Amino acid sequence: MAGKSSVERFRETELATEIEFLLARARNLGIIHANEALADLGLRARSYVVLSLAVSGLQPTQRELADFVNLDASQIVAIVDDLERQRLVVRQPAPHDRRTNVIIATDEGHSRYTAARKVTSRAERESLSELSQHEQDMLRELLTRVVF
Amino acid sequence: MAGKSSVERFRETELATEIEFLLARARNLGIIHANEALADLGLRARSYVVLSLAVSGLQPTQRELADFVNLDASQIVAIVDDLERQRLVVRQPAPHDRRTNVIIATDEGHSRYTAARKVTSRAERESLSELSQHEQDMLRELLTRVVF
DNA sequence: AGTAAATACTTGAAAATGTCAACTATATCT
DNA sequence: AGATATAGTTGACATTTTCAAGTATTTACT
Incomplete structure (x- = not known):
């Protein structure tokens, strides 16, 4: 007496046609998947994205990180604190604006990122x-147009 | 001295090509938008989706709601409590399984949903x-295949 | 039939995340 | 120079997520 799954039962509802709902569902499934895949590496999804940008070489400031990943500036502080404690990034005071730090990946940050990228890549696949x-x-192309 | 936006600066990074990241970003933007649009109606995104399924007429149980919208069963309790206080739904004990409640929209639930649907529809547009x-x-088609 | 195991809902707590206001230091504007 | 704005930080609070445990009921097993 298995009974139909909720997906089978509700697949044809109006809700299931709403893109916002589908996005939320996709993101939920994805982030759970990503977080458990990254846990072994001492990373969460949120620290992974920051590390990724640090590794990019574009020298993001904390404010830029906050904007790009949609987190409050105060959370970026916490994430960078954590990454810095793990010696994956450093805060480097910007020469021309002494209010700002640019976030730079260390060598260890680069190698950790390489490992993490493998993991997220597989998760995505x-x-x-x-x-x-x-x-x-x-899908990537359409989403890119929507979010940027 | 405007400076490039973070989007312009980081658009070409590896992170910006990760679909999971794009999904998360899309969902974040979407849910903020939806929540503020729904606030006038006394609903949050999470209660909207439950109301929507209640209105469907498919008589979802709380467990089915939890599965379909990816929330813990305990949160469904809170959401249904809230909707019930607002007299938008009722818990109807299921006759053949006395453990379960079926969630049914009231007349007021239907009309509130109609109004809310207009709002989410516009937000999506x-x-x-x-x-x-x-x-x-x-996009809808691709997401549907991914999440179901 | 009777017992064990599983399920639905509920409650409560802990951890993670999101939101906001205030503060310091520095930069920009006029 | 002085007012205004911005970057980072801290701390508080709200919301959301995740878990564990309890009750009632149903299902599975013998």
């Missing part, structure tokens, strides 16, 4: 396994 | 204004 490569590219 | 109708349909 698994999440999107229903889509062909072409469809994945299309 | 605004969020997706960069995409053509065809692209929006494609």
Whole structure:
């Protein structure tokens, strides 16, 4: 007496056609997946994204990080504190504006990132396994247009 | 001395190509938008989705709601409590399984939902204004395949 | 039939996340 | 020079998430 899954039962509801709902669901599934995949590396999704930008070499300030990843500036402080304690990044005072820090990845930050990127890459591949490569590219392209 | 926006600066980073990141960003923007749009109606995004399923007529149980909207069962309790206090839904004990409640929208629930649906519909239209109708349909289709 | 195991809902607590206001230091504007 | 704005930090508080435990009921097993 298994009973239909909730997905089967509610798939045709109006809610299931709302893109905002689908986005929320996709993100929920994704972030859970990502967080457990990253846990072994001592990272959470939120610290991973900051580390990723630090590794980019673009020398983000904390404010820029806050804007780009949609977190309050005060949370960036906490995340950078954590990454700095793990010696993955350093705060480097910016020469031309002494209010700001730019966040730079250490060597260890780079190698940790390389490992983490493998993990998120696999997680993404698994999440999107229903889509062909072409469809994945299309999804990325559409989302990019929506969020930037 | 405006300076480039963080989006301009980080648009080409590896992070910006990760679909999970784009999903998270899209969902963040969307839920903020939705919550403020729904606030006038005494609803949050989370209560809206439950109300929506109650209105569907499919008589969801609380467990089914929890599964479908990715919330812990204990949170469904709180949401249904709230909706019930607002007289938008009722818990109806299921006849063949006395452990379960089926969540049914009241008349007032239906009319509140109608109003709320207008609001989320507009919010979605605004969020997706960069995409053509065809692209929006494609996005919905791709997301549906990913999340169900 | 009778007992064990599983399920639905509820309650309460802890951890994580989100939001906001105030503060210091520095930079920009006029 | 003085007013105004910005970057980072701290701390408080609200919301959300995650868990563990309890009760009632149903299902599975013998």
